[in-house]
Amino acid sequence: MSIQQWPEGERPRERLLSQGAAHLTDAELIAVLLGNGTVGQDAVGLARSLLSKAGGVSRLLADPQNVPRVVGVGPAKRARLIATLELARRALAERLLDLPALANPRESAAYLSARLRHLPYEVFVCLFLDNRNRVLACDELFRGTVDGASVYPREVVRACLKHNASAVIFAHNHPSGVAEPSEADRDITEVLGQALALIDVRVLDHLIVGEGEPVSMALRGLL
Template sequence: MSIRDWPDGERPREKLLARGAGVLSDAELLAVFLGSGRRGQSAVDLGRALLAGAGGLKPLLDAPQDKPGIGTVAWCRLCAALELGRRYLDAELRSGETLTDPAASARYLKSRLAGYPYEVFGCLFLDNRHRVLAFEELFRGSIDGASVHPREIVRRCLSHNAAAVIFAHNHPSGVAEPSAADRKITLRLREALELIDVRLLDHFVIGHGTPTSLAQRGWL
């Protein structure tokens, strides 16, 4: 049955307009971008099949474009939506307000780092009122680690005239549990930053689910 034959309250676009995008399932959100399905398969059915074949929404969107059922136009729409989401979070952090909500910085950092298949170490540079000055991806590594150099981080802090920083790195495995090496380099970086009067506010480990905060663990 075509989506046009569905009751108005069950069609993805009508549901979105009436009740907001948050009520749509992953398959229904995909259907909005796909626009149409295939013969004998509605856009929602196609969305469900794509999700099942990829193992979920994240692996579907993280993988390169080569998926039966997603044309170039639909794929461009999905990529543009992801980038808009990232830029929205970036604008939220750069609004000029003091960054006091750890959850906001965690959401932003996850949006920037979670999709990489290799480890990336990034940094939010803040002023003395904890307003965001910049975000930079400083180091990239392999699937199981990245080399972090305190001297380069100190140099970038001085370049931005930062008064505080928040670190983050992803675990491509999806397990957001800090390793002994993560804790060791965090303490080493904190000691290096203390020499130039820059405060280390937190270090997030990004994986599946909610990022892990070393500050909340009491490890800073």
């Protein structure tokens, strides 16, 4: 039975308009984006297949370009999903940029966790702040593999000068899900701190993103 044959009060699009998006499940929201299903599977079933293959909404949000390949989700549907997920990521980034100042470096943790948490490879990003701790930009500086990413202090210094940053917050993910800082994490943080001190840029924190809450090296007393 196609969704058009469902009782009107049960159709995702009609429920979204009458009750609000908060009343729909993840699969129903994605079904609205898909618009229709495929032979033998309605849009909600198709959305469930997509979520199952991706591993959940947060994994879709982490890397929109890697929307799983599912029969029935062709180029047009993939484009709608990728565009919507990217808009969600940008909305999170805008909230961060709109803060008058980061009173606590962990105020950035929600955005960084959403961006990095479920990536299957390691990514090193940097938040650039002005002298009042307002966010200037957030750039992905290095991308690696499942077990590491090479970080080059020279490129970090170059990026800080480009954004005229006065302070930075580093973050990277552990694809294993274990957010404990490694010895290598401590070493590179120290090296970066020394390099940036030469150009008067402060390192406020280095967040390690895994399952659960990101680990703040500053709160651990590791900076």
